[in-house]
Amino acid sequence: MHKSLSIDPGKCTGCLQCELACSLDNEGMFNPSKSRIKIFNFEDKGRFVPYTCTQCAEAWCLEACPTHAITIDRATGAKVVSDALCVGCKVCTIACPFGTINFNQDTGKVVKCDLCEGDPECAKACPTEAITYVDADWTGLEKMRASAGSADAAAQA
Amino acid sequence: MAWAGKMLRVNLTEGTCKSEPLNMEWAHAYLGQRGLATKYLTEEIDPKVDPLSPENKMIMTTGPLTGTCASTAGRYSVVTKGALTGAIACSNSGGYFGNEMKNAGWDQIIFEGKSPKPVYLYIENDKAELLDASAHWGTSVWDTEEGIKHNHGDPQIRVASIGVSGEQGVKYACVVNDMHRAAGRSGVGTVMGSKNLKAVAIRGTLGVSVKDPKRFVQATNDGKKVLADNAVTGQGLPAMGTQVLMNVINETGALPTRNHRDNQFESANDIGAEAMAKVRETDGKANLITNAACFGCTIACGRISQIDRTHFSVAERPQYHKASGGLEYEAAWALGAATGVGDLEALTFANFVCNEQGIDPITFGATLGAAMELFEDGVLTEEQTGMSLKFGDAKALCEMALLTGKGEGFGAELGLGSKLLTEKYGRPELSMGVKGQEFPAYDGRGIQGIGLAYATSNRGACHLRGYTIASEVFGIPVKTDPLDSDGKPALVKAFQDATAAVDSSGLCVFTTFAWTLEDFAPQIDAACEGDWTAERLLEIGERIWNLERNFNNAAGFTAADDNLPERLLKDAAKTGPSEGKVNELSKMLPEYYELRGWSHAGVPTNETLSRLGL
Ligand code: SF4
């Protein structure tokens, strides 16, 4: 059974602990500019929105890669970039409709979320549970539970 | 490691930017940020210098932990000789700017001289240059930040800037970063304006590393757990923000009201945390939109608010309809209780304007409170002020915020701060502050220790130089009786020294609701070269305190300036648990000097100085 990152922007405070954890794991230092997950601050609305790769079942990036550098990690379902095979052509960054695979100027390779081999650092670092790592078939479970609760409250009223 | 190891020296007169290695010997003696920058400043400027002259310098500075994953590790400070006080100034801010500076590879930036024309500093990692700011001069913090991002086509730039107030010489202008986070007090933004420096814009992508990453993650996780398990940092602050204090302090009988005439505010309930969360009848929404954290913070005390669009303050002003930085406790007190205004939406509007134009809401609200007293006493007339300035007038609050933000009309007079304003009108006793800086939101009659902390604070009246409220009201780390002055000198000294170390680390002082130096030490030790213990941190704190004191003494301050206004010493508190109390400063001060190892004149003895290596 695979798990997915589940994101709830309503809980996010914009602390960037997820970006710090992601960059430490992948780059060996604290560097939000190299994080694979990003927090967007919609200032005027007072909304912080975390965003990263959702690991498409049929992944555009994987299909587009001419060197077959992107493969599926069977254990987690993550689409993973092989640095040895990536030539930095960036075709995947064009193919991805969501912008979640990006080029890294320092290495000349692309980077994306690889689900940390099934133990995502961002979810562990998040103090508010805005990011959780849950059953891939049931990312909506918490929302459903909340809706069920309010529907029931209405029925009882 | 932890420290980037280099700093930038910007000579505004010459228009040059130069990289220098950080003095690591000083870094080990003063840690970073407040301590280290104060060391540089005091070595480099004459303490008697006019704060607004080119000879004054201004330092933007981070701590060794800034930019790491320690909770709250996004802080930076602005250190200079304060425009409001003429004393050492160090104003600390959160948001994301400090992290960006560190990620660009700089521990601090020293600004010297004065630019012949308005400029802003643009930094992209190693590259630093001064650029023309004439298009931004005369515009607000909000427009400047947006404009600079637009200039460079880069939305990821972080900006710290001054508003129109700082250009116009309003004495308590702030440096505002990330739209609504401010290095707020003592007029550090006024100094920036006097140098024709409009903004600092940074993009940093180099990263921050620490000595032992594995041990560091463990130590910072331990720290985060302590914060999460603590009632204040794990529940009170996240749920209610700093506004959790409003009702508590009011019930203690220590909420200064109407320029400290009263010590309890009848409308406290209407301007506190509960009021912000309450759904409004007018539009079915609450004032509070969401909680917001500074960089790296697992507490998230920040508030984002939206003003009721039908409220008189914004009905004709759509630019204020968006969500922005909401009220924190000190601002809500100053804009509300100090002026007697109980209208939450008006307070939120005034707070937006303070952020937009970069003025310190504490000094602004307190100065308006003093002006209102002058007005009610008939010293100021409507002819002079342009409108009625009675206590409790929400319209006056909003109009005066707009005028002061731009230094226009009577706002130019309010921009002097309460000391100069009340002196000008012959009533200096009505200025509620110390060393030219106004009190924050706790009454020294109802909370004895904070009175001593105000009187002895090196940057003028301030709660953040020794937050004895933690002990006197919340019982952290031990409960002391707020009405009893016994033992307070030792308490004040302990808080002052510990806080000076915390302010030098890159972390937020609010962590100290839960953390002692024993919680800080392992985090600093895993990040920084050398051995770091709680004892060493405390000694560094004491060293910093004495260094600041020496500067102030050399600048011309004396023991006579460690004082409180007559109102706190002679006019007893009128209501609540503190009824009948005045502050017992004269009893506490000699003991405090003795504990500090200072002479009766408040001067550190040679023995004290050599013990601290000064
Ligand atoms: S760690 Fe969680 S709360 Fe913090 S920015 Fe990331 S998603 Fe938001």
Ligand code: SF4
């Ligand atoms: S506690 Fe509040 S002020 Fe301190 S870092 Fe966190 S959000 Fe910022």
